[in-house]
Amino acid sequence: xxxxxxxxxxxxxxxxxxxxxxxxxxxxxxxxxxxxxxxxxxxxxxxxxxxxxxxxxxxxxxxxxxxxxxxxxxxxxxxxxxxxxxxxxxxxxxxxxxxxxxxxxxxxxxxxxxxxxxxxxxxxxxxxxxxxxxxxxxxxxxxxxxxxxxxxxxxxxxxxxxxxxxxxxxxxxxxxxxxxxxxxxxxxxxxxxxxxxxxxxxxxxxxxxxxxxxxxxxxxxxxxxxxxxxxxxxxxxxxxxxxxxxxxxxxxxxxxxxxxxxxxxxxxxxxxxxxxxxxxxxxxxxxxxxxxxxxx
Amino acid sequence: xxxxxxxxxxxxxxxxxxxxxxxxxxxxxxxxxxxxxxxxxxxxxxxxxxxxxxxxxxxxxxxxxxxxxxxxxxxxxxxxxxxxxxxxxxxxxxxxxxxxxxxxxxxxxxxxxxxxxxxxxxxxxxxxxxxxxxxxxxxxxxxxxxxxxxxxxxxxxxxxxxxxxxxxxxxxxxxxxxxxxxxxxxxxxxxxxxxxxxxxxxxxxxxxxxxxxxxxxxxxxxxxxxxxxxxxxxxxxxxxxxxxxxxxxxxxxxxxxxxxxxxxxxxxxxxxxxxxxxxxxxxxxxxxxxxxxxxxxxxxxxxxxxxxxxxxxxxxxxxxxxxxxxxxxxxxxxxx
Numbered sequence: 001x002x003x004x005x006x007x008x009x010x011x012x013x014x015x016x017x018x019x020x021x022x023x024x025x026x027x028x029x030x031x032x033x034x035x036x037x038x039x040x041x042x043x044x045x046x047x048x049x050x051x052x053x054x055x056x057x058x059x060x061x062x063x064x065x066x067x068x069x070x071x072x073x074x075x076x077x078x079x080x081x082x083x084x085x086x087x088x089x090x091x092x093x094x095x096x097x098x099x100x101x102x103x104x105x106x107x108x109x110x111x112x113x114x115x116x117x118x119x120x121x122x123x124x125x126x127x128x129x130x131x132x133x134x135x136x137x138x139x140x141x142x143x144x145x146x147x148x149x150x151x152x153x154x155x156x157x158x159x160x161x162x163x164x165x166x167x168x169x170x171x172x173x174x175x176x177x178x179x180x181x182x183x184x185x186x187x188x189x190x191x192x193x194x195x196x197x198x199x200x201x202x203x204x205x206x207x208x209x210x211x212x213x214x215x216x217x218x219x220x221x222x223x224x225x226x227x228x229x230x231x232x233x234x235x236x237x238x239x240x241x242x243x244x245x246x247x248x249x250x251x252x253x254x255x256x257x258x259x260x261x262x263x264x265x266x267x268x269x270x271x272x273x274x275x276x277x278x279x280x281x282x283x284x285x286x287x288x289x290x291x292x293x294x295x296x
Numbered sequence: 297x298x299x300x301x302x303x304x305x306x307x308x309x310x311x312x313x314x315x316x317x318x319x320x321x322x323x324x325x326x327x328x329x330x331x332x333x334x335x336x337x338x339x340x341x342x343x344x345x346x347x348x349x350x351x352x353x354x355x356x357x358x359x360x361x362x363x364x365x366x367x368x369x370x371x372x373x374x375x376x377x378x379x380x381x382x383x384x385x386x387x388x389x390x391x392x393x394x395x396x397x398x399x400x401x402x403x404x405x406x407x408x409x410x411x412x413x414x415x416x417x418x419x420x421x422x423x424x425x426x427x428x429x430x431x432x433x434x435x436x437x438x439x440x441x442x443x444x445x446x447x448x449x450x451x452x453x454x455x456x457x458x459x460x461x462x463x464x465x466x467x468x469x470x471x472x473x474x475x476x477x478x479x480x481x482x483x484x485x486x487x488x489x490x491x492x493x494x495x496x497x498x499x500x501x502x503x504x505x506x507x508x509x510x511x512x513x514x515x516x517x518x519x520x521x522x523x524x525x526x527x528x529x530x531x532x533x534x535x536x537x538x539x540x541x542x543x544x545x546x547x548x549x550x551x552x553x554x555x556x557x558x559x560x561x562x563x564x565x566x567x568x569x570x571x572x573x574x575x576x577x578x579x580x581x582x583x584x585x586x587x588x589x590x591x592x593x594x595x596x597x598x599x600x601x602x603x604x605x606x607x608x609x610x611x612x613x614x615x616x617x618x619x620x621x622x623x624x625x626x627x628x629x630x631x632x
Contacts, residue, residue, distance in 0.1 A: 231441065268442030
């Protein structure tokens with residue numbers, strides 16, 4: 001294939017990408033959500049570098065300045081140990097984003113291959129895998145995570161694991177649906193005809209073709225996962241003190257909030273803003289990438 | 297249809313067994329020393345040995361699972377580590393207040409969510425519709441436990457309108473005899489005809505119920521809206537309109553009826569969410585339900601209690617989903 005042919009073959013993809021970009025620009029709410037996400041990611045990367053001392057948060061304690069009202073020096077006030085709430089809220093961004101990404105990543109690692117295998121092979125194996133997902137979906141969301149996290153032991157790593165274990169069935173369902181229709185397509189049949197082993201077909205043809213819907217679902221889930229991590233930490237099953245995790249901050253603020261509203265309000269707002277931005281982006285992405293709504 | 301319902305019930309039973317199997321794995325297989333975990337961190341070696349035999353941990357896994365199942369069906373969930381009482385007995389006192397709360401907030405979700413969804417479908421792309429959309433995305437993004445604290449801050453601390461928590465005022469508890477028939481306080485006080493208790497209980501119920509109803513309100517409004525938008529385009533609605541029937545009649549009687557299938561499914565799902573959301577909220581409002589129970593159990597790593605609440609909630613969720621699926625399947629237009 002020479003270069004001009006290559007460009008020609010890439011053109012439809014490029015055009016599709018441009019249409020997506022155009023739709024993204026037109027959808028103001030989604031665009032704003034995208035900016036919000038970029039801002040959060042920047043905060044998560046930069047703030048911990050700028051404030052390295054805060055890694056050892058107990059050095060920040062300053063009992064003379066405990067529970068001060070919001071002021072110019074402390075925009076979000078201070079907490080019961082005299083630590084700056086603003087600084088801690090900013091530092092919490094990295095914890096929330098990082099744990100959510102890892103948890104969703106682990107759920108994908110479990111869910112996607114299982115779904116592809118179930119859809120591609122069909123039959124008995126499919127039946128077993130799908131009934132298995134039914135069982136996991138038989139728990140109300142969050143409940144399974146609470147149970148697993150408490151049995152594994154309360155810390156952030158186990159909380160991520162617990163979330164991954166309760167989240168994978170959603171991806172299995174999506175990928176299975178895709179795989180079932182993909183395996184009837186010509187290119188898969190061709191690949192089979194030239195003797196590719198199933199392992200190769202699944203990893204080289206099926207999974208790459210499921211990427212778009214999976215990414216949309218994952219981006220919609222990140223918000224929910226951040227919320228779940230905060231909830232687990234609030235219950236004492238996630239991050240442990242002195243980590244500047246938002247749910248944990250709201251949890252400790254319970255003893256003081258009636259006289260120090262800023263202590264619980266700002267970390268909570270941070271959770272709300274982050275989850276909202278991710279949910280809006282996920283919603284918008286779905287609308288843009290879904291061929292049904294794309295036409296309009 | 298009959299086949300579908302039978303199939304669905306069988307699947308429900310399978311899922312239930314699966315859920316029980318998962319809880320078995322969580323309690324007996326994952327921990328390195330389940331007996332030590334089961335009797336708590338301060339147990340003596342003697343107690344651990346006793347628990348090992350009691351839990352049957354010296355026997356093969358399938359025998360253990362059989363015994364686990366047998367205990368479950370006999371209503372034996374073990375004793376709470378914290379209070380040393382049987383978990384089942386404790387659940388019996390903690391479940392009614394939670395049911396009351398969930399029930400009340402589901403009613404809120406119906407009487408606010410459905411009209412909100414209906415009106416935003418009727419006035420698509422108008423301010424109310426935008427509000428509804430923002431509300432439903434916002435409600436899903438709000439950390440419930442934070443909303444609880446925030447409402448307490450506003451209505452208790454700043455406005456002094458509503459109580460901070462609990463189910464009844466201490467003074468009222470002392471002055472009146474609190475009726476106890478079903479455990480549902482609102483209901484019991486009505487049976488007694490004691491309106492002082494009724495209104496006080498209602499006042500205490502308001503904040504927690506609003507907190508946990510935000511999520512289902514958003515969900516119901518959104519689903520009702522999208523279901524109605526599809527229905528409005530149908531011929532029979534156009535026909536009803538062209539007869540000159542009042543818009544209200546068309547929407548509330550003709551259109552809404554056909555969207556109820558969606559609403560019921562969503563409600564059943566959201567009751568599951570609401571139930572688990574009480575875990576985050578009840579402790580804040582010192583509401584004496586299973587939410588507070590599991591929150592304290594989690595803090596003291598009271599495994600039998602955690603397991604009891606988990607099993608109860610999962611069973612409730614499975615049954616609710618089953619009911620929703622069957623109601624939808626009873627709709628003659630659904631061919632399965």
